[in-house]
Amino acid sequence: MAGGPSTPALAAAVSDAGGLGFLAAGYLTAEALGSQIDEFRKLTDAPFGVNLFLGAGTPERDLSAYVRRLQPEAERYGATLGTPDWADDDHYPAKLDLLVGRPVPVVSFTFGCPAAEDVRRLQAVGTEVLITVTTPAEAATATAAGADALVVQGFEAGGHRGAFIDQQDLPGGGPLYGLLAALRLIAGTTDLPLIAAGGLVHGADIAAVLAGGAVAAQLGTAFLRCPEAGTQPAQRKALAAADRDTDLTRAFSGRPARGLVNRFMDENSAEAPSAYPQIHQITRPLRAAAAKQQDPEAMSLWAGQTYSLAPELPAAELIARLTAECGDALLKATRRIGM
Template structure:
């Protein structure tokens, strides 16, 4: 559907309330593909978002699912004490470091029943039976990958497209197996390098994600062979995004560096460097346990407007994000991409 319809722009699914139905609908209505992020939502909450998005647009949109982690019995007592001390700054407690499956089975049933046009998977590959069920109802399956090895595993499951994520992407790395000894959970590749390496391994349409914030970036990845560009950070400051005022202010200021961290969730993710990240550079590889552990702290910091205890996910190019309505951004990106492609052709 993505390649056949010639959709060159995709709004990345951003969990935590950022990818609102309003944002997804606006992007799809403008000629891109909007996405809903199901991470940390119940199946009922996701169903409500799907209904809200369909009430806003008749255009297709996608839903992203987190593949559950297999890591369960981990000793997080020491890290829990660190989170407890930080949370106390706003009168909060640490959460329970429990494992959960993010309501994954129920959400799989939901997207099958709702016949969502595009379903993407992050943090691993779904069971083959899930891919087959989605194909039976006409759903296009996208699997997010960061390495050629992951691309081969996804291709073996008959994924329709791969979303290739470069190291400069904001938010969580999509690595299948989080290697605690590596900052990014696995090998780190820039986006164009990742595209080339994956192209050498599999023959599937590719969506490019990571550091794409301007139309010239879109043109670059399309010229490299991708069928579409996926942008997350660029949409963080759109009017329809659910980004908090605290994070919007930090993005607008543009003064912080970005880095990869496990401090907030137990999975490597890129965000704006703040005190909690700096104090917890050696956070354990334990998702979703750490995510559940820090949730009350993050909620309290959000209410207090304290950027030092929030997970301020953003890509390396965050300072170039432009606040405007999502439809206007889609239009500008397409105009810029066409201009960049025409300029490059004229120079050959």
């Protein structure tokens, strides 16, 4: 969970409790990622993963109409809008080199399919490679690139959709599959192990995706209220209040992402162009100013559809609870069918 919520402390607590914690490398330089890996390793020897962003190379386009639209919003928060950088590659080559030089157990990708050569470089140093997919077609491409396993993300998921290409004419950037439908369809196109993500917040949800053929479940939103997470106070408050719907929007970043609906989304989602990470760069000072003022109405409050059920618990307690709930749900389901 790039942008603050993921911390080495959260990843270490998850890995220590028997999960697989992830460090979010998105938006970080290679140097900052290296420091986070060091920090994680000081906390635990347990295995962990690093998540990388792909998807550079959006064709340059005129964003001035959207920038003009956001100007009064920036003034409202005393912020100056950022400048779009069309050459931004999220430091991908440098971070890949770092991970090849200092291997970690698992690397996952989102926003695209890495080159087969990049996958091979990581595997050659003993790293398992996961690729996030949202459709059967993406699953076929990721399988051909040599992934060890796929993260299947349903439309319920909080945060950005991992779709390889953002199609401007579709609100979700591509076809929107619910998690169980995606799992079933993708299992028909690949033999790779599948990890299910999207809207899983209770152990019974994990039981459901394991029964549906996934080998593991990936949860994001469920951990946002953990004390180890770096979630902003205003976002914690909005999550706890549980009085907002979630929706997909390009308004903050130029790529579809699911978050709690607020004024900024209401006013700008319909006009927001597909231009990632340029819209992210333009809105960054505005979002930071809103966060500083503890105003949730212009912050990106990324969260999945079931966020209202995410408990405020230390990560280890949350994992223990999810595990117990999952075992219980599987037993009950087995009994229900008379086995």
